[in-house]
Amino acid sequence: MxxxxxxxxxxxxxxxxxxxxxxxxxxxxxxxxxxxxxxxxxxxxxxxxxxxxxSKDEFIYHDMIVHVPMATNPNIKKALVIGGGDGGTVRELTRYPSIEEIHMVEIDEMVVEAAKKYIPLTAGKLTDPRVTLYFEDGAEFVRRVKGHYDLIIVDSTDPIGPGEGLFTNEFYQSCYNALTDEGILVNQCESPFYEKNAREMRRAVAKIKRLFPISEVYQYNMPTYPSGHWLFGFASKKFHPLNDFHPQTWKEFGLKTKYYNTEVHRGSFMLPTYVREQINNAENPE
Amino acid sequence: MxxxxxxxxxxxxxxxxxxxxxxxxxxxxxxxxxxxxxxxxxxxxxxxxxxxxxSKDEFIYHDMIVHVPMATNPNIKKALVIGGGDGGTVRELTRYPSIEEIHMVEIDEMVVEAAKKYIPLTAGKLTDPRVTLYFEDGAEFVRRVKGHYDLIIVDSTDPIGPGEGLFTNEFYQSCYNALTDEGILVNQCESPFYEKNAREMRRAVAKIKRLFPISEVYQYNMPTYPSGHWLFGFASKKFHPLNDFHPQTWKEFGLKTKYYNTEVHRGSFMLPTYVREQINNAENPE
Known part of the structure; x- marks a missing residue:
């Protein structure tokens, strides 16, 4: 069979x-x-x-969602992961001894339980003593926090079903408020290629651009996602991912990575023309 | 249905x-x-x-196979395309008024006829007066030429069937001989992700590295090719694609491109660690 x-x-x-x-x-x-x-x-x-x-390509996604902000501000101490129930984003964060606190808010405990039992490759570090898991709605959780996190990572599904609330103006405003003055927001930002993903990407970009003084988009190649060409948003109150990039400090962490390196960091912001145009022209249809 | x-x-x-x-x-x-x-x-x-x-993603492949060498040496006058029966590579070359001679050698006339009839989007410029078509084996064609071309583009299928002869040591040596002292060779170089493609990539890279003083690999995102992460080889007797890159001269051509731009040019050589390691360790299994 x-x-x-x-x-x-x-x-x-x-x-x-x-x-x-x-x-x-x-x-x-x-x-x-x-x-x-x-x-x-x-x-x-x-x-x-x-x-x-x-298991074969998760390293690409998790390298790019974590190491890009960490190499921009290597002093990140307090991180929040919203979604990310498989644990891969937390796993990469735990590799930095300098990080003191990792909160993960996942609405669906069953995702975490399934990952722990069947995919220890990604879920294996959820037991790190610095990690606290919250099983509740990420949008509600973050609304209650002010000026606390150095980094918020929105490791969400597509904006349908439970992931929908993680693509709204109100949610991004809550993230802004929950960040310190040096805070960085990284969000799963869909893809530029097929129109249904590209529309969601433009909507998310438009909303974040209105809130943060620094708002960029970076790319990576994800073979099992539609088109393989996938994006993260990078927004910050203070740090620019290229102008404030600290390659040497990042190298001193001594992390072995299979996809990310300090050249890839730079290259991931060098976007094809049709992607750049979509981002520059993104308006806010809400 | x-x-x-x-x-x-x-x-x-x-x-x-x-x-x-x-x-x-x-x-x-x-x-x-x-x-x-x-x-x-x-x-x-x-x-x-x-x-x-x-028709939806060919612009990515054809932008990257042509504009990267042209922005490295904007003085290219004589170009040879081996394979490329759909005509897309020739189409991009014809956009440069400075190119004087474009030879295309395609073993299979039926590919060209089918493209002309059904896909004028790519085949529409095969009638440009600077273009000469040869319907014969590319490996045999190039073996007869010495020191003539400024650019050879190997726009081949995978190394099975008629494309196989375009991945041999002897073929790459013929290309080397057919190039001028300033010549550039760009070749379809498979993909780093699935092992069957990656093995062919490593074999091609190893062979080209032994012949050319300058040999690099660059990447682009091709949604309809396996994994979407695809590579071209760039080899030259004289010009390095980054050290000899002429972004300003290229911009003066005034070409509107949907994927390529001078930032993407740089970024395409910034390879993920697992790709870089495969290329650095490529030996020659022949």
Whole structure:
């Protein structure tokens, strides 16, 4: 028997992974969660039918979501991860001995439980003593905090279902308020290629641009996400990701990384013309 | 009825495009050629079951294969394209009024005929008066030429079937000989991500490195190729793509491009660590 997982990446494009074993299926109050094992991609996590991570390419996403802000401000002490239930973002943060406090707010405990049981590759550092997990709505959590975090990472799903509240003006305003004066916000910012992702990217960029004096977008190659060309937003009250970049200080941490390096840091902000134009022209349709 | 084209990108990964119409199918002495129309990707060309180009993302490939060498040596006058039967590489070359001679050697006339009839978007400039088409084996063609071309672009399929001869030591040596002392060789160099592509990439890099004093690899994001992370090789007897880069001269050509720009030029050489390591460690298994 051949078993294939298939994701419709748009109405007219689909991507499939041959499956060895269906390890877990569960329906939480928020979403449908599945974990598979495969020859090509190793274990992979699916939420509401969409690839969240595979063991083979998660290093790209997690390198880029964490090391870009950390190399911009190597003095980050207090970090908040919103979403990120697989634990990969927290894992990369725990590699910095200088970070003192890592809060993770994930709405869906079942995602964390499934990752802990089946994907220790990403979930293995959730037990670090500096990490505190909160199982509640990220938008509500962050609304209650003022001037506390040096870094907020929005490691969200697409803006449908439980991820929707993490793409609103109000949410980004709460993040702004929850950051210190040196704070950095990094957010999962969709993709420029297929129109359905590009529209969400432009909406998110427009909203963040209005709030933060510094707002940039950077790219990375994520093979199992639609088109493979994916983006993070970088916004800050003070630090620019290139002008305030500290490559030498970052190298002194001595971290071995498989995707990120200080050249990739710079290159990730050098965007193709059609991406740059979308970002420059982004308005706020809310 | 729903009609889907599906490409197995590895034994365990497949990529599918919903089809509106199967416009052409033909079997030449060399390969199986198909052209489809689709909602998402427009017209697309398939050779031996593999995506060669789609109307939606061909601009990325053709921008990067042509403008990177042209911005490194804006004085290129004589160019040879090996393969490239769809005409997209020639189209980009014809945009430079300074180029005097464009030779294209494509083994399979049926590819050119199909592209001319069904995909004028890429094939529309094959009638430019500076262009001469040769329908013969590229490896044999280039073996007869000495010190003539300023630029050779190897716009080949994967190294199986008729493309195989365009990945050998002997072929690269012929290219070296056919170039002037200022000559540049750009070659389709596969991808670092899935092992089957990565192995071919390492083999090609190792062979070219042994011949040319300057040998680099650069990346671009190609949504319809496996993993979306794809590479070109850049080799030269004289010019380094960054040290001899002429952004200002290139801007003076006044070309509007959708992917390439002078920032992307720089960024495309800033490779992720796992890619850089494969390239640095590439040996020559021949």
């Amino acid at each position: 051949e078993l294939w997982y298939t994701q419709p990446q748009t109405e007219n494009i689909s991507f499939s992974i041959k499956v060895k074993e269906h390890l877990f299926t569960g329906k939480s109050p928020y979403q449908q969660i599945d974990v598979f094992d495969s020859e090509e991609m190793g274990k992979f996590l699916i939420i509401d039918g969409i690839v969240m991570l595979t | 729903e009609l889907w084209y599906t490409q197995p990108q590895t034994e365990n990964i497949s990529f599918s495009i919903k089809v509106k119409e199967h416009l052409f199918t033909g079997k030449s002495p060399y390969q199986q050629i198909d052209v489809f129309d689709s909602e998402e990707m427009g017209k697309f060309l398939i050779i031996d079951g593999i995506v060669m180009l789609t």
